[in-house]
Amino acid sequence: MTADDPCVGCASCVTACPVAAADGGFGGPKALGPAFCRGLDGGWPGNPGLGPAEAAALGAGACIQCHRCDLACPMGLPVSDFTRRAKALLLSRPGAPYARYVARLLAEQEALGRFIATMRLPRRLAHRLAPGLARGAERLGLQAFGLSPRRSLPSPPARTFEVPSSDGLAGSRDRPTVLLYAGCHVRFYDPAVGHAAAGVLRAAGYRVKVPAQVCCGSPALSEGREDLAVEAARANLRLLDQAVARLSESQGVEPAIVSPCPSCTLALRRQFPDLVAGPAAAHLASLVWDLGEFLSGPARPRLVEAVQRAREVVPPDPLGGRGKGQARPASGTDSASGPVLWTHHASCHLRALGSGRPLAELLKALGVGLPVDGGPAVDGCCGMGGLAGLKAAEHDRSLAVGSPVLRAYEALGQDVLVLSECPMCRWQISDATGLWSLHPVEVLAGLLGAPSA
Amino acid sequence: MSGATTERSALDYDVVVVGAGLAGLVAAASAAESGLRVGIVARSSGSLGLWSGLVSGRIPPTEAGARAVRFFMGYSAAAGLPMAEVPGTLRLVSATGRPVTSALTPRTAAADLAPGSKVLVVGFSELADYPAALIAETASRLAGLDCHYRSLSLGSAAGRGLAPRIARLFDDEEWFDGFLTSARRFLAADASSASTVLLPPVTGLDHFGRNVARLEDSLGTAVRELPALPPSVPGHRFSRLWRHRLESTGRVSVHIGRTVTGSRVENDRCRWVSDGLVRYEATSFVLATGGVAGGGIVVGPDAFFGLSRSVGDHAGLVTKPVEPVLGLETRGEGAAWLTWGVRTDYDGHPYRAGEGGGARRLENVYVAGWEAGVSGATGPQAASTLLDAYRAGSLAARDACLARERWET
């Protein structure tokens, strides 16, 4: 049966769309989603229906694939899958070579990440010798890539993320091995989150293995490059399948695949089965966990025990050791001078996973710091839209989409730590508000005294 | 029952509410009031995206009705959406100018337009879904109002005129200051002779209360929001404000985007419902999936044609086949969708059709909203949904509390 189209045109998706609220030229998910796809093959020879020109007229390029439309649809339609098709059409326009180039660049996270990784040493050197010059050169580079020079760049990590192999493959039923799908951001830009995740998992009684992996393909999908996303999905399936097979054999149970990044989780769990037909992708999807879901689910009892044990021996450092040596915008919020004020930002893709806010709830249950409520506005989208907000052409729109959220965080004052699972939300919020942000698992790692780097 | 063993983890709550529309949110709020852990599991935010925010229908003049309304008003005010404290039924006009009534309205929409009232309908030329001229014309003729209209242009910032876009403009303080100035300039003369100025319900997603108050100050007359066509900003306000309040209590987890597809029933009690990935265990359950409209009851062609009495329910919980509320033979008397619902007892426990002749009930499940037979028979009135849901939530909570006590002693 071909996909039926039960869109009843109620426009609930439009109400929920953060881009439609911010950009008057955006046609909205209803027009760009089911309606657009319906018209794609419905044309007549003399009236050829919809194509790239119409997608452009409806402003398809502005969609950031936040999936909020999916959650608003009373019919349960994957609205964003439809809008993605309209967006992809844009790249086929004759006048879009530059857009194609930028899209390609962002879609190729793996290559980009590796490139940045090889530039690590020269960058560090340049920053040390001539910081101004280095920053200027970086800005030029960003511009050449169509990226916004107004974005702060992640400081180059000393090493890309990997977990010592001594942790080993050999899990047991007792102490099973978990496959940590770290994601590009952790691997190339923010290994601390990966180490924190590994540390917390280990403390909860798991062995951790970082399997060979490539980019999940989510950026490629968002950029309308489904072909590259399919490649990425295939490659990951192959790599992860091998790792799963080996572990299943040695430890007798299939390992869980856990990712600290909600967007990667969403891609592995929801998009791989769509991109790659067959039972393999569906089976793999069933093994995939959001880190928070895993820690608050199967890992919870032993994790709570571990936290309580740790509290008896080490003074908890909710900042996961990261506070040390880092220029904090505000002072006086470390463990010595009172409880840490924190708030949790649920990224759009975490919401799309439907798992609630497991890590925030866990931190609350463990009595960590003092959670503050940013008000209903912070339930919105931060506007980063994955990598979209990095593009020079999208910078202003990105801030406009996120403005209610960003203003609400600003209003909390500089003493509040923003916890979010999504690296891009953290990037946007810190960039726009100056607030400090962490992955909640870094806080957990701090509690455990687990090394985070 | 359904629910293969594919779930790989379980979440444990005192009460699980299936559905996050009006009924689901109200039931969850009322269940969470007693300090219990509540999980909301829902495919989407239901048809709140269509809701005008007005509570239609009649609130029965009973103690139970008054209690439900008190709770609803209190919770909504605390969530940031204060309701008008006007007793009785308000006379309003709809998005097409027809007279309508409402039992309970958001404060920004609470007007009582008696025939002969002088009313100024203000529209925005970019917002095609709010035809001010037509509303004024129709309201004059059908509701007996003394209506005039003015149409303002919001300029290019309004873009295509989608309601959420305009609401966002209103939330922008700088923009709103400018709007106030021009509103004073263009509307003051007409507004001063009117008792009420009616605006489309797009005065903001966050700051609507403040904006309406400032407009009133500026124009010197009452300013109210009229219902409009979807995309509905008032429904969205309700959904996000209530959800935020629920979550911020720390006792309610919201799992939207998870469709319940299976369940386990033992000894006439539901143990868990499942979305195929996670089991949601609870002492008691509220089923608020919205009936046929919400997709909680799935009517297949065979059921429609009368070839089968079996319709599915996506919770997989109540009875397959679901017992038709009014019976298929009544098709044609009312809307076809009214003929399917879940048959419940007085307390809202659903009967399990097909087993034991439909005499057995699910003891720890309560049905609320359109899915329940009771509102199915009276139409989709928000008032009955609200009452239903409040009661279902509190009964589910009572059961869970009793179970806790039993367990603890």
Added chain:
Amino acid sequence: MSRRDVVIDHADVVIIGGGATGIGLLWDLSLRGLDVILLEQAGLAAGTSGAFHGLLHSGMRYAGTDRRTAAECLEENALLKKVAGPFVKDTGGVFCRLDDDDPGWERRWLDGCREVGLRPKPFARNSLLSAEPSLSARIVSAYAVPDAAIDGFGLLWSLVWSSAAAGARVYFRARVTGFLTDDAGVRGVTVVGLGGTEEEALQSAPAFPAGTPGPAPEPGAAFGEVTAPVVVNATGPWARETAALAGSAAASAVPVEQDKGVMLVFNARLVSRVVNRLRPPADGDIFVPHGPVTILGTSSGLVRGDERPAATPEEVCLVFEQGQALVPGLGLAAPLRAYAGVRPLLRACGSGGEPGRRGGRGFLLVDHGEAGGAAGLVTVAGGKFTTFRAMAQAAGDLVCRLLGKNVPGRTAEVGIPRLRRHPAGTRYAGEPAAGGRGRTGSERDSSRARPARLDGALACDCELVDLAHAMSLLDEGLGLADLRRLLRVGMGGCQGVFCSPRLAGVLWQAGWPGSRQRPRPDGPAILAETASFEQARMAGMKSTQWGAQARLAALAEAFDELTLGEDSRAGPHAGVTKQ
């Protein structure tokens, strides 16, 4: 307005009926350079031509039963693909035999095909199933045929506009109430202009029982006479009743019966080519991929002419169940709506002479002067949408002979361009009016097939209709039903539920449809036009309330009550629920 406001117009030919037959003839005669007037009581293609299958037959459906029709269709199929290219989506078609269908019929059918000059190419079962994954695995043999989908509304509107550009006048809401006669025979017709909505026009009198004049014109309705040496009755299934206005002898020369067919629209392209079941023609055995939807049909049953055809749940059930045999997953597709069309079926023609599906599909051309009765009156009836051009050409030849003119028809050579709106500087009327009719639209551009821009507000979100474009057509005097047929407004997933209140506002803004006969309507009148539009949509959903449509019906009622504040049992959607 009063009855003294007489509309007087004169032309070479008056055509009664604005369906495919009448409009085809309008085009044919306009190309021959004749001065033509067309009178239509409701709107363009509001009858049979607006409720057909959307199929450009290869003719092979009739190969086993009615070879003459099969041959005619095959020929017109090829011709229309050429001259009406912009309206034909050449999807190709396939005939499939299921395992329990009679193999003997397959042989007979193949013989029939060969006899009319087509050798259907066998379609390998496996490649068919991979090309059309929704089809049943029970298919045992299949053949490719040159079926296609045709955009009837677009074609007919373009023909009307092209004819108007050549000087033809078209009057909608103009009901013929009788013939003007003198010693020489028929010399014209009396007409009454109908007020109200198109739906009301259709409901008030789709046909007049033979021998009685039409219902009395409403007080104040425009009234007039249109004279011409030749009057053509092209009223399709109601041709007999129309002829009866010229006397019982004329009526008896028109043996047309009304045969209802029910079709079911699914909101997806379930198949990419026309799929026919290879068995003796029966119910629910053709799927046509049509624009964004798939149309499954049809059923067959004689009806009385004074009933508005409607699809009953029983008929829908029958068609659906048969369709399921070809497409097993049909129950999962959204059943957008069902509709019924009335075929003009010829009793005495064709093979068996029996009524119903086995009756004649050929067409009838009567010169009433010859047949006895009324000289100057011509009836053309029967046929199929696929053969409308051939019918028009034959009728055109007869009309020319009667007028003593020797001009050959050119419809087989002249290509039909797709027009998106009324061409500049032409005379075109929305309704009968003396002198300056409606708007001339001289300021309008005559751009062809320019896609809508879609960069502003939308009139219809489901079908992505540009608001500005819709407004410009309303400005020309068209109504909502016309917008639907022209632009597909309200034909998408919401079926007008959510967009029709918006359209009410748009109508108001467009000043619709001010004219001398119908002054600018007030608010309630605009709501009535909108409600009528919506009701017509809802009527189509009445019999398809399962799956997504059951949910839409429920949401529609909730929306009426919660947002529009209407009693769900009295509001516009009450049409869904009352049988």
